[in-house]
Amino acid sequence: MRRVNGARSGTARNHAARVFGVAATAALAVALSGCAGGGEQAASGPKDAGDIVVGFAQVGAESGWRTANTKDIQRAFEDAGIELKFSDAQQKQENQIKAIRSYITQQVDVIAFSPVVETGWDAVLKEAKDAGIPVVLTDRAVDSEDDTLYESFLGSDFIEEGKKAGQWVVDEYADQTEPVEIIQLEGTTGAAPAIDRAEGFAEVVGADEKFQVVASQTGDFTRAGGKQVAEALLKSNPGVDLIYAHNDDMGLGAIEAIEAAGMVPGQDIKIVTVDAVKDGMTALSEGKINFIVECSPLLGDQLVDIVTKVVAGEDVEKRIITEETTFTQEQAVEALPDRQY
Numbered sequence: 001m002r003r004v005n006g007a008r009s010g011t012a013r014n015h016a017a018r019v020f021g022v023a024a025t026a027a028l029a030v031a032l033s034g035c036a037g038g039g040e041q042a043a044s045g046p047k048d049a050g051d052i053v054v055g056f057a058q059v060g061a062e063s064g065w066r067t068a069n070t071k072d073i074q075r076a077f078e079d080a081g082i083e084l085k086f087s088d089a090q091q092k093q094e095n096q097i098k099a100i101r102s103y104i105t106q107q108v109d110v111i112a113f114s115p116v117v118e119t120g121w122d123a124v125l126k127e128a129k130d131a132g133i134p135v136v137l138t139d140r141a142v143d144s145e146d147d148t149l150y151e152s153f154l155g156s157d158f159i160e161e162g163k164k165a166g167q168w169v170v171d172e173y174a175d176q177t178e179p180v181e182i183i184q185l186e187g188t189t190g191a192a193p194a195i196d197r198a199e200g201f202a203e204v205v206g207a208d209e210k211f212q213v214v215a216s217q218t219g220d221f222t223r224a225g226g227k228q229v230a231e232a233l234l235k236s237n238p239g240v241d242l243i244y245a246h247n248d249d250m251g252l253g254a255i256e257a258i259e260a261a262g263m264v265p266g267q268d269i270k271i272v273t274v275d276a277v278k279d280g281m282t283a284l285s286e287g288k289i290n291f292i293v294e295c296s297p298l299l300g301d302q303l304v305d306i307v308t309k310v311v312a313g314e315d316v317e318k319r320i321i322t323e324e325t326t327f328t329q330e331q332a333v334e335a336l337p338d339r340q341y
């Protein structure tokens with residue numbers, strides 16, 4: 001089976017086995033070290049928040065979305081009184097794997113992480129499982145045959161986001177019969193949101209052959225990457241009508257590239273992005289971006305909830321999908337004053 005992307009599915013988990021695993025590992029640790037720690041807790045019933053330790057392996061700090069996501073997760077765990085060990089992988093899978101291994105060595109209660117790319121996780125997740133440490137996926141999915149390697153996957157439906165972007169494009173050009181030339185700025189190669197946002201978009205615009213994706217390249221979800229790629233692609237595709245960027249930051253980079261080329265972003269070349277962080281919403285309110293599909297980074301409270309349940313041995317949903325909306329220019333103007341991130 002490929003990674004879970006669809007609707008919520010309340011898969012029954014073998015909690016007894018996992019809880020036993022935690023207790024057994026802790027008991028072994030006590031036996032080996034001769035000091036009482038988590039073993040006592042496991043033997044004497046549910047843990048208090050203050051006794052829970054979570055290791056979180058973050059992707060990096062590549063975008064406004066990511067910064068908001070990190071802040072929200074740190075805030076939520078602080079509010080809950082749960083200790084959070086945090087690491088920033090600087091968008092490198094090897095760093096994330098190292099961080100996860102170190103959390104296993106430290107015998108944290110739960111490991112949560114947002115996988116930088118989809119594939120290549122089975123070995124380290126198996127190590128966590130063998131150590132009796134449950135794993136929660138936040139934000140991004142893994143592509144694995146074995147869905148027992150994690151308890152739950154909390155995050156957006158990226159295919160749906162791509163479809164929403166595509167639907168706006170279809171509606172916007174409904175009256176046009178001429179070809180519509182599109183440049184796509186992709187997220188990090190191999191990352192779930194890059195793969196799925198491309199797939200959902202292609203599914204919708206692909207239904208009408210007037211929509212032509214004339215170029216598609218990765219800008220790695222960064223503003224600098226978006227700018228650089230847009231600069232090059234605008235030169236080789238002078239007739240382009242629209243840029244679809246997989247996140248706001250790359251769209252903001254594209255704005256700079258369009259302006260540097262002496263054109264007006266939002267008019268000469270339209271821009272559709274995903275995220276709806278404050279800088280993106282500001283550009284939308286100014287008409288430099290034309291439409292944004294929301295992707296919420298505020299996953300902290302839900303992650304705390306999942307972690308607490310997992311530690312208590314309660315059932316959790318295998319897939320929890322974030323609720324999101326879309327924004328036009330008028331809606332951005334209205335939403336901006338209250339936008340937290």
Ligand code: GYE
Pocket residue numbers: 062063064065066139140193221246247248249274275295
């Ligand atoms: O859209 C982008 C970030 O995984 C949903 O990662 C996240 C994406 C987000 O870099 O801005």
